Amino acid sequence: METSTSKLLGFLLFFFFYHCQACPHYKFVVKEVPYTRLCSTKNILTVNGQFPGPTLYVNKGDTIVVDVYNRGKYNITLHWHGVLQPRNPWSDGPEYITQCPIRPGAKFRQKIIFSTEEGTLWWHAHSAWLRATVHGAVVIYPKIGTSYPFPKPDVEIPIILGEWWKEDIMKIYQDVERYGGLGLTSEAYLINGQPGDLYSCSKPETFKLKVNKGLTYLLRIVNSIMLDSLFFSVANHTITVVGSDGNYLKPFKRTFIYICPGQTIDVLLEANQSPNHYYMGASVFSIAVAGAYNNSTTTAIVEYNGNYTPSSLSVFPHLPSHNDTEATLNFTASLRSLADKEHPVDVPMKINTHLFYTLSMNTPCKNQSCPDGAWRLLASVNNISFINPSIDILQAYYCCIYGVFGTNFPDFPQLYFDFTADYLPMEWEYPQLRTEVRMLDYNSTVELVFQGTNLLNGSDHPMHLHGYNFYVVGLGMGNFDKDKDPLMYNLVDPPLQNTIHVPKIGWMAVRFKANNPGVWYMHCHFDRHMVWGMDTVFVVKDGESPEAKMLPPPADMPPC
Template sequence: MLFLKTVIFLQILCGFCFIGLHSKIQHDYNFVVKEAQYTRLCSTKSILTVNGKFPGPVISAHQGDTVYVNVYNKGQHNITIHWHGVKQPRNPWTDGPEYITQCPIRPGEKFRQKIIFSTEEGTLWWHAHSDWSRATAHGAIIIYPKENRAYPFPKPHAEVPIIFGEWWKQDVRKVFTEFLTTGGGPNNSDALTINGQPGDLFSCSKSETFKFNVDQGKTYLLRIVNAAMNLILFFSVSKHNVTVVGADGFYTKPLTTDYIVISPGQTIDALLYANQEPNHYYMAARAYSSGTAVPFDNTTTTAILQYNGNYTPISSPPLPYLPYYNDTQAAFNFFGSLRGLPNKYPKTVPLNVTTHIETTISVNTLPCPEGHSCAGPNGTRFAASINNISFVAPSIDILEAYHYHIKRVYSKGFPTFPPFLFNFTAEYLPLELQIPKQGTKVIVLNYGSVVELVFQGTNLVGGIDHPMHIHGFNFYVVGFGYGNFDKEKDPMKYNLIDPPLKNTVVVPKNGWAAIRFRATNPGVWLMHCHLERHLSWGMETVFIVKNGKGSNETLLPPPPDMPRC
């Protein structure tokens, strides 16, 4: 039985101040979901917040802690909360994705969610997992080493969350309903944000640009989260390199670089050395977007790094170097440079694969319903799929249906190999290949299976990079490449020595990525693209991992206050 250990509480009193390395102890967190008025880009609107904050409060814990969060829905719509990157051993009940592991928390109701931290250490994040609510309902999770254990790098002087987001002048719920209704693509956001602020390049919000002060000669830990809805981002700090020391809640071999790339869902821990002359320096982020004729928010968001001391700051700090928006080589040079830290995580990469899964991930189209006008290509509706199945969410959550043997909620038999074989990345592909099947099919895994999963991007409708996220597991990214995966040649180039442990992997445009993991977490776990428009169109499926034989290899019982369907 898992006992409540301690809950570490960090009260954010000044927005995003520096975070000290000691925290106040509290038994529970209270998350109050409610509407609040916020002003950005000369417009004021009501947005969904947690505890009235945008971004929301930070959850802080030590490795191995168990935390409880009381979620009170005082908003106007249904809500769920997901703890992104937290494996939740044997406990999918409070993982959070709507109609996958729970029904939503209705307005006026509450749900006590248990968060079981195990091997994670570093930075993760939490976010709403219903409709597009996560656009404003999200925040950082910080997992410190166990008591009396040190970081595997020099202790920083201080640390600060850097959370990227997207801001729409329009109500984001309206953006969501409009593009699903019309069948077209969603409206682009009007600005990117750093810690809720667009930055100096937007005069209406310039006075509230996020700033943080540093002392020359000291080191600072940036805990970076990409909470943007649909954009992979380049990020850099003017005249400063950063040293990446962690990603997705696990430490990495130190990587010193002048820019980073981070997709929605991913987190990065990076050390910044304040080794320049005292002045003001911009930190900036903008999109990496490889899709041909795919519209995106091409704005740049900024924050300011301010050195302490007596000096006259430059009136117009220069922007840092950022690669061009479609520089795929720069993006994957960064991703390919990340390495795991075997001395910190001695478990080896699994070599004896028992379950091979190959999937195509595609943007698709569906015929427009008779009597309707649709805004997709050639009058169709946009869709998305994995192995040619566009996921349809049920009205009862799959975990409940699995646990209580409720029939006709989902079906087994999700294909573990592409049902159609063709040149996936060809420039021109037959139109009939664009139309997927629709269904609620799942992949069933035996407990202890060693899984190799290959994601193959396709050029159906149009190729683009896909950040693929799996709930309930971390996985080794053993390889990636461009073009069609060659099952004979490409595995020969896998990194089986020190690949990074991740929970979200970016599949290159018209390319592939291969991951491995052990299926030792029984329950129901969602897999999906973390570009929110692709998730909304159906690029998702579900793993059901069966119980093992031991008492610690079986699904925990449901909590008594599970939300009602």
């Protein structure tokens, strides 16, 4: 750690840098406003009164400042999902990981440092389940003087996939946190804040994308949903996938995409069909038991401009069945980095840190009855169910406050077994409840294999890593074979992601270089799994040079 004198000097330098007036400033006011959906009105938490919230537009490499004013009644934090924030975890946002929450009536200035990201990302609340309504898109244009690696689209449209509960979302969250249950499923999915005309009282407000025949539209698709992955399609149209998670891909054509919570997918839509009204639609992918997911379909309408009489029934898209795991894997396996001169691939080849993390559903009710006579669900990584501390880990690490977290997160599970077996003994389902982190040396090269298990009938898991992109070098079903599966890795053009879907009883292998010092959260983006403990933290140590050290904190960090 740095000396107190050098910390003070760094703090003064960073204070002036952090408050530079040259950076574009935005004002985000978090407040409750009434919204009407599905025949009823309720107050929801919003940013600037908008749902979804405002879209931020930046260029690659920009730095912006967002002043966050909490005018709501709950503590809140904001996370800039997929923004790497080089050396600046102080503005990353996850509650009790990199900051304590912004209290009602308080303000926090967050500096958002963009670097290599280009394409579509998003921002959202990262406290409790407030991101259900507090979220918005981030559009990152190419650096000034450069262009897209594909023909410039005529129009660009953010498409934000969300969901709506009639029940107060904080009540649902508190019940899940207290009892470990599934929580209520949402009543509707949304496209740009609207359920679509298959739901009651929704036809007049259904989102419409009006298009001109012959033009090309870039749809910047964000999955902001709390609990479900989705299939998305546009009837009678083939879409071209060109990017994901703020990185470009080798273009490929599909009739549908698969997108898990936290992911973004950029697609080109060519308006090349006969003038008519066509549905765009999204429906769930879930391997959960019936009743544990919303099995409805949200729609919007692609409406061609011109003088014509539309069909009496809009043309509906074909979407895979709700449990089509093969469709999800085939789509994910189609992602390939662009890997050209302007967008090179830099996959770590020599790995010095090998990690193998099992992702499991658990219960802690060993030899005792659970609250209300029901099994209380937990979730774990390597059989450790993460417990949030009362002081954020970043502050504790930076200020050398001991006893807040442990540094003994295991590299491998303590117990190896057939992770994908149909029957697994109950004694394997009891996790340890701890606040443990994994320390990483600066510039270490990491291979992390996520292994989905079938404990408590298992689940799929969209895993997200803050502060980093990672190369997805391999995937498959069954138990990972450390001798055979690496022989099939894609080390030439693997996709560069910040969120990836780990299938139930399957595995994903990712690689990254630990060159961003700081405290960085990793968690499942199904919010109930995160509440249950499927999360952990990487602490990346400082390097030797000044450019390899974490920046000091801003002056107005929210107090614990």
